[in-house]
Amino acid sequence: MPKTYDAIVVGSGMTGGWAAKELTEAGLETLVLEAGRPITTADYVEHVPPWQMHFRGLDDRKKRSADQPIQRECYACDEWSSKFFVNDHDNPYTTDPDKPFLFLRGRQVGGRSIMWGRQVYRWSDLDFEANLKDGIAIDWPIRYADIAPWYDHVERFIGISGEKLGLPQLPDGQFLKPMELNCGEQVMRDAIAKHWPGERVLTIGRCAILTEDHLGRAACHYCGYCERGCVTLSYFNSINATLPAARLTGKLTLRPFSVVHSLIYDKQRNRVSGVRVIDGETKHALEFRARVVFLCASTLESARVLLNSATPDFPGGLANSSGELGHNLMDHIMGGGANGKITAPNDKKPVGRRPNGIYVPRFRNLAGGPKSPFLRGYGYQGGAGREGWGRGADLPGFGAGWKRALRDPGDWGFSLYGFGECLSNHNNYVEIDNTKNDAWGIPVLKIHCAYGENELALMKDASIAAAEMLAAAGAREITPYIEVNPPGKAIHEMGTARMGRDPKTSVLNAHNQAHDIPNLFVTDGACMVSTANQNPSITYMALTARACDYAVGAMKRREI
Amino acid sequence: MQGTRRVLNAQQDATLAVLTDLILPATDTPGAKAADVNSFIDLLLAEWVEPEDRDRFLKGLADVDTRAHAAFGKDFIQGTPDQQTALLVALDDEAARWKASPEATRGREPFYRTLKWVTLFAFFTSEVGATQEEHYAIIPGRYVPCAPADTLAPTE
Numbered sequence: 056m057p058k059t060y061d062a063i064v065v066g067s068g069m070t071g072g073w074a075a076k077e078l079t080e081a082g083l084e085t086l087v088l089e090a091g092r093p094i095t096t097a098d099y100v101e102h103v104p105p106w107q108m109h110f111r112g113l114d115d116r117k118k119r120s121a122d123q124p125i126q127r128e129c130y131a132c133d134e135w136s137s138k139f140f141v142n143d144h145d146n147p148y149t150t151d152p153d154k155p156f157l158f159l160r161g162r163q164v165g166g167r168s169i170m171w172g173r174q175v176y177r178w179s180d181l182d183f184e185a186n187l188k189d190g191i192a193i194d195w196p197i198r199y200a201d202i203a204p205w206y207d208h209v210e211r212f213i214g215i216s217g218e219k220l221g222l223p224q225l226p227d228g229q230f231l232k233p234m235e236l237n238c239g240e241q242v243m244r245d246a247i248a249k250h251w252p253g254e255r256v257l258t259i260g261r262c263a264i265l266t267e268d269h270l271g272r273a274a275c276h277y278c279g280y281c282e283r284g285c286v287t288l289s290y291f292n293s294i295n296a297t298l299p300a301a302r303l304t305g306k307l308t309l310r311p312f313s314v315v316h317s318l319i320y321d322k323q324r325n326r327v328s329g330v331r332v333i334d335g336e337t338k339h340a341l342e343f344r345a346r347v348v349f350l351c352a353s354t355l356e357s358a359r360v361l362l363n364s365a366t367p368d369f370p371g372g373l374a375n376s377s378g379e380l381g382h383n384l385m386d387h388i389m390g391g392g393a394n395g396k397i398t399a400p401n402d403k404k405p406v407g408r409r410p411n412g413i414y415v416p417r418f419r420n421l422a423g424g425p426k427s428p429f430l431r432g433y434g435y436q437g438g439a440g441r442e443g444w445g446r447g448a449d450l451p452g453f454g455a456g457w458k459r460a461l462r463d464p465g466d467w468g469f470s471l472y473g474f475g476e477c478l479s480n481h482n483n484y485v486e487i488d489n490t491k492n493d494a495w496g497i498p499v500l501k502i503h504c505a506y507g508e509n510e511l512a513l514m515k516d517a518s519i520a521a522a523e524m525l526a527a528a529g530a531r532e533i534t535p536y537i538e539v540n541p542p543g544k545a546i547h548e549m550g551t552a553r554m555g556r557d558p559k560t561s562v563l564n565a566h567n568q569a570h571d572i573p574n575l576f577v578t579d580g581a582c583m584v585s586t587a588n589q590n591p592s593i594t595y596m597a598l599t600a601r602a603c604d605y606a607v608g609a610m611k612r613r614e615i
Numbered sequence: 616m617q618g619t620r621r622v623l624n625a626q627q628d629a630t631l632a633v634l635t636d637l638i639l640p641a642t643d644t645p646g647a648k649a650a651d652v653n654s655f656i657d658l659l660l661a662e663w664v665e666p667e668d669r670d671r672f673l674k675g676l677a678d679v680d681t682r683a684h685a686a687f688g689k690d691f692i693q694g695t696p697d698q699q700t701a702l703l704v705a706l707d708d709e710a711a712r713w714k715a716s717p718e719a720t721r722g723r724e725p726f727y728r729t730l731k732w733v734t735l736f737a738f739f740t741s742e743v744g745a746t747q748e749e750h751y752a753i754i755p756g757r758y759v760p761c762a763p764a765d766t767l768a769p770t771e
Contacts (some may be wrong), residue, residue, distance in 0.1 A: 105740040105745065106741050106742040109658075110662075113659070113663065237760040238761040240760075241760075241761075276756050279755075403762065405758065406755065454640060458748075
């Protein structure tokens with residue numbers, strides 16, 4: 056008789072790590088299945104300088120374009136960190152020819168939490184109520200009050216640095232001391248405050264990087280390259296924080312190289328009884344059993360597992376009586392912004408590499424404010440810096456005097472880069488492409504996704520408003536732009552198994568529990584009903600912790 | 616180092632060495648030669664660039680000799696430092712004019728601009744250039760948001 060675990064968690068990344076921690080700390084024997092290889096802090100390379108890299112950071116571009124032509128579109132998939140991204144030939148997917156989608160993935164213990172962007176912004180009721188007020192898609196089944204204590208819970212553990220602002224649209228959290236704005240950013244902050252008092256604010260990014268020692272993890276040492284790892288565990292990821300906490304309980308079994316094929320459905324009991332796994336190394340088929348299953352494999356992979364788990368009772372995918380599974384795929388639109396040169400103290404420069412920038416919270420379509428000709432809004436990330444030696448290519452001259460001139464910092468530049476909300480759209484969806492399998496023989500996704508008019512309008516406005524703010528600060532050489540980025544590039548994909556009150560229009564209930572199958576939970580980005588414009592990971596983590604608490608209670612009550 | 620190159624022949628290697636050391640000479644800190652920029656450029660030519668870009672770069676080096684013969688009747692490496700510098704001034708001016716012209720948004724950049732960039736990159740990403748000229752600290756230890764502009768490295 057094979058062992059039956061109390062819980063199986065599929066995925067060991069951002070949300071899988073949290074499910075592992077919460078479930079094991081509640082006393083459940085928990086099996087975490089990770090598709091990729093095990094990594095440890097010995098895989099971290101943030102302190103390897105350019106001169107120790109074969110191409111000094113220019114990357115092995117021939118190998119990258121051969122093996123990772125899609126993954127390389129992510130800024131973090133570079134000569135150091137490309138090992139944290141998948142091989143595109145082993146992990147194919149398909150799209151419509153006219154609708155490109157970038158599926159950017161990390162398969163290893165820790166998943167994409169290893170090289171995530173680390174920005175952390177709470178949502179507010181402006182976000183949770185938006186669909187209801189605008190008549191878009193369906194209403195969220197929860198409000199800010201439901202999730203606020205779980206934001207607190209998650210933030211206290213992971214350690215967030217940030218500045219409290221008291222803004223209704225961007226609630227404050229449990230913050231360690233903020234990182235500091237440099238002189239150029241202070242100039243911009245003051246100009247924005249002067250020109251748009253009470254409307255626009257520039258603050259230091261709120262990020263999951265420690266500015267103080269915290270729960271056995273050390274404060275940041277400003278080496279600057281979190282996406283390459285962190286031997287001092289100063290930024291949050293699964294292997295730095297949640298998985299070690301889960302391991303401490305003695306209740307964790309972590310199995311790498313476990314590619315989940317599908318879930319096993321027990322029709323008599325209407326329960327998921329376990330998962331089918333292909334061993335990543337031997338390619339042998341295996342099965343594991345548990346009382347409850349948490350899918351934390353990512354928005355697209357969790358949808359894929361459920362779609363690949365179709366049964367005669369669920370021909371369109373497991374837990375899909377609503378027909379919404381795989382649908383409503385969203386990703387933040389990004390890339391409307393502006394650059395310019397600002398006037399800031401010439402005798403000052405920042406020293407040290409702060410792995411964080413500035414944030415300008417959403418200021419469009421706020422409660423009680425003016426209405427824009429589009430729905431929702433956007434926020435900016437960016438920052439100020441001084442040009443370095445790279446400007447030498449266009450600095451006339453050469454020789455000793457020219458070399459000496461490059462030693463001094465160059466002009467102050469400023470960048471504002473917009474991230475906008477993406478509206479839910481049933482016609483953006485994924486399905487199984489039965490003509491193609493991945494390297495483990497598992498059918499892949501066909502992704503149908505494109506941005507709509509509202510997203511494009513947001514980025515156009517973000518570009519104009521960024522140029523306005525630079526102008527207000529007296530910037531020169533202002534360059535507004537709108538990048539054309541395919542969906543997926545923000546790596547904030549969401550929505551393929553959305554929460555909701557009505558089982559006819561949603562896959563999950565208010566506790567991330569499948570309406571159709573009570574012992575099945577999905578707590579990654581698949582659960583999201585809308586995207587807001589804030590970086591989503593903290594909300595996934597808070598929802599995961601909340602769902603774990605609910606599941607443990609339901610198990611104790613013998614409901615599942 | 617000569618004889619160990621994978622792409623550059625002896626003449627090309629010697630020409631490149633003079634050019635890069637004129638661009639980034641030893642001053643109060645080491646220059647291109649001490650940073651062995653030629654080795655890294657040879658590596659890029661061997662493994663990194665497309666064949667047509669490698670050919671353009673090598674043609675650019677040959678063109679420097681063509682110009683040298685026109686200007687002072689010898690190979691570039693056999694000119695006096697003044698002759699070599701004068702030739703480089705002309706190339707630098709041409710590159711600046713190219714950058715200011717409409718060609719800069721569509722055409723291929725002149726060889727000299729490629730040379731200048733790759734010399735900078737190879738120097739500042741070398742251990743010598745990064746640590747002695749730039750005072751690059753692998754672990755700064757702290758972030759000083761408004762340090763004096765002449766700060767060499769983070770200070771505790």
